[in-house]
Amino acid sequence: MKLVTIDDIDAAARRIATDVVRTPLLPARWADPHRPLWLKPENLQPVGAFKIRGAFNALGTLAADVRAAGVVTYSSGNHAQAVAYAAAAYGVAAHIVMPEDTPAVKVQATRAHGVHVVLCGAGQRESVAAELVQQTGGVLVPPFDHPDVIAGQGTVGLEIAQDLAEVAAVLVPISGGGLASGVGTAIRARCPQATVFGVEPELAADTAESLAAGHLVDWPVARRNRTIADGLRATPSELTFAHLQRVIDEVITVSEVEIRSAVRELAERAHLVAEPSGAVALAGYRKAATPPGPTVVVVSGGNIASGLLAEILAG
């Protein structure tokens, strides 16, 4: 299996430079002084998540005549918005398959980009997307199971390496594994001294179990769906798992209470609105004895319902 390389990630960075926000590293001065902390605020991207990087890289790599036929994808939310946004920027049609239980805030935000949203039952999204590819002739841009998507997400790691070359630890959420695969690949190549941690909810810790077992372990959708971190309910593909085995040193798992606490900490101390999935890496930093030295936590997304954020802040 051919894995994504640092050259692929470098090329992605050049390809998407004018389409995404070059997020700064924000010093989190209130954190553990032995593990000085920086936040990589990908919740500040136009669609509120790092997913825009992979989407623009995947669309940008397509030949113009292929891209003109439009794109199709499936996603629980942030990748959907990212593909919708990138398709609009390129002026091509997009069909987005979303599970029926996707938070309304994400369905609305996706539709706002002027794309076709097709809702489907749990576990049906990949097959429905395949049908749409047949019907429309569009190109499938999967949420993580594609080298161009992984390379795009890896630009997060490239920027960390550029801004903090002496980084000792990087913490990144794991779901389907596109972000963790890309960031891990970039950090391995540019900051070989750093330890790369994946972070998962305890209630969706399929990757922790898979990496320990040395092969993909199936957690049924209903089991993964228990976590509040709705962006972390996917499971790696063969492609992302092969990356994760190579580039992730350790997986930290965090409780639902720890995730909520991290959402609150980000709002109160960093002035960032993070969705639960976007806060798990900070929860991992708080929970685990990561190595001393400069540490970066990737705040991967910010699309949280206002009611939930209000509840967490009032709590």
Next chain:
Amino acid sequence: MKLVTIDDIDAAARRIATDVVRTPLLPARWADPHRPLWLKPENLQPVGAFKIRGAFNALGTLAADVRAAGVVTYSSGNHAQAVAYAAAAYGVAAHIVMPEDTPAVKVQATRAHGVHVVLCGAGQRESVAAELVQQTGGVLVPPFDHPDVIAGQGTVGLEIAQDLAEVAAVLVPISGGGLASGVGTAIRARCPQATVFGVEPELAADTAESLAAGHLVDWPVARRNRTIADGLRATPSELTFAHLQRVIDEVITVSEVEIRSAVRELAERAHLVAEPSGAVALAGYRKAATPPGPTVVVVSGGNIASGLLAEILAG
């Protein structure tokens, strides 16, 4: 009266470059397409506000032996934290005078920097600070009435000009006027085509009235204190007013409801936690018919009590 120049602001930018976050311009794609909007998120600075720029420039300009005697200031909050933070970075003592009615979140955050906080009655803070200067031999770093502070805040405008040279309108909150003076000076010099708007709460619209009258009009503290925007209750000095007369084209005033709505919009759409004072410029953009073309709103601070943010989000 000698006014701050673009050269002073350029020098400040070099002086503080390693101390502050180089905040990006965040595209706010959901805004009016005829007035494409970017946010300058100064709430992401280490102390949660632009004030760190003026504080580091003022301390950095002092001769080392003068600085060693320590610094004194008075502030309703964000400037206090900024001076405390900068004094700690320079390893010098700081005495901070704060009004008794300052939100607890700001008092605590200031004390956390290991400085001496002296609480005082409304309207007493300047005289108490003067006493502390006498007692300690420290240097007064006022919140806005000083050229080095104005020049430091002006670096916000310099960065806007660097990142979006074709800007058509810049909206910035006005309180004591340090930020507006500095940003206006930088924009006038580097983007002469742009219109510079100050934004004030209707309940603290002393500067709107003063600029219309052509001289400083006194609004009693109790009158200015009615607004929820607790960072905008100060009134310009002769020095900042002279700048504002020269560099502010128009003042927009906004209601308390409009300020709350902007806090909510920033959290929901931009994933930024802004305090009411930090959201007024967006409220001004929503309210007024600013010119067509690229527009920048300065989100000046993020230090809001969680309970208030929860209330606004639940509202």
